[in-house]
Amino acid sequence: MAKNKKTRATIPGPLAAKALFFSDRTCCVCRVKGKSVQVHHIDEDPSNNRIENLGVLCLECHTETQVSGGFRRKLDAEQVILYRNDWFVLVARERAANLGRLPDTNPSSDLIELELATSIAEIYREREEYELLALHYMEVGNDELRDKYIELAINQGIEDEALISFRATQGKLSLVPKNVIRRRIKDLEVENAFFSLGRLYRETVNMKRRSKQPAKEQNWR
Template sequence: MSPRPKKNRVPIPAHVAAEVLFLADRTCCVCRDRNRPVQIHHIDDDPGNNLVQNLSVLCLECHRETQISGGFDRKLDAAQVTLYRDDWLRVVADARATSGSLRDEDRTVGVEVELATSLAEIYRDQEDWVGLALHYWSIGNDDLAARYTSKAIEAGVSVQTKVLLCTRIAGCANLVTTAEIEEALTDTSDWTSRARRLRDLGRTAEAVSEYISGIQRRLNDGNVFTAAYYLKELSESSLIAELFKIALAESVAEDDLWWQQRAMQELGWTEQRRNLLLQNAERIRAEGATHFLRELAWAESDEQAYVKARMDEARSRAALRVTRETTGKHD
């Protein structure tokens, strides 16, 4: 068998090398020992690929581990180097942003990074490409997640798993068909899986409905922990914000100014809400609704008008309550 052709080495431009070394604080991203001499390593082993995202800073000893082939030693492969590099660059950037310098403890290899690389090795050794794709997705490495999603699909997976990977991992939506998505949603009897798939597909209202009905069933069955767990998952997801965005779009279409500003208020869009109220000040004053005048006073930073609107609101509510109690009509 003929030897593999050598790839052409292209010198790393000085400005690229300077940027890479600066971002890494001239420190090996694996051992993080600042006293060791370092060199710039091409992660994909292509000495002609001098893109910053393909370069990492390694000491001579750690670089040797990327060259291991055969034997009992474990090779430091491209995926592992990428994990160490990305985590180290984050540590350096965070340290510079807060104190301007790195503490000794920042240079210690984090338990989470070691665990991430160890888990990746387990999945790779078992050829569990689905587990590897989801692992890289869970730690925010979209490129590797997409790579192993493709590998998993090539190896053969169920429709359910294919839809799970392709709807969750960035850049993989084109690998699954609409028919496969609908099949996966129809076939599963697991409401949590269906709710999550709908969420990942951006079908917000359907996802929320699935969560709520499933949570209600768990409460009816006396399974309080499961109900609480998925209620927490729902509340921490982006689904609630997405519902407010849908409500905002509907109120815009209906030219309903009150619910536009309320949706913005719930979304935390303070400046957009303020601008909307100020742009419609004349209309709000013409309508004369006390609750709306209160919000306009807030937008205009008019304390006197705000206090007056609140007092007018209190009078109206008090009068309404008295009327209800007197007549016995509470509808």
């Protein structure tokens, strides 16, 4: 007796939008930009529209999930989940590094945007990407969580440029070790990055003016 064919249910718009947003409208397996994609039910249950059960696949990779028999190995649920989670992190990391604001999946719904921001933060926390979490909360305007993850990122170890940028954002440039400032100045001079060099000098001068310490103790050079 033939099995009843599963009826494909329509994925609610906000959920489909979230899945597409997290994947940057790109297949999470082959990751080729510009290909037509569809939202795939990972467990093959068309009624299970939970966001954790949705993955974005191109038509070719989706076909691989339907392979049966022969010597070819099916692109199974476990593989899709691994590909999807890894791709989510890469996409989110690039967005945070570029300090781009989270796009409005539905401009009329603040709730959806909040869910997107929260989901991205959860991915970062799972991977202990504290620097990206600090950037994320800097962008969404949560100073308390920004400062929390700045400290965790610093303890974890970050580049001189990130350390200076974070402390400048906090208005705490005086907490940056002087040898880090000097090293960064030398790097910028070698790179002929005069705009960044001028900005760094300006920030250190402003910090000196706010400080009550004698000027000779604030000599970065």
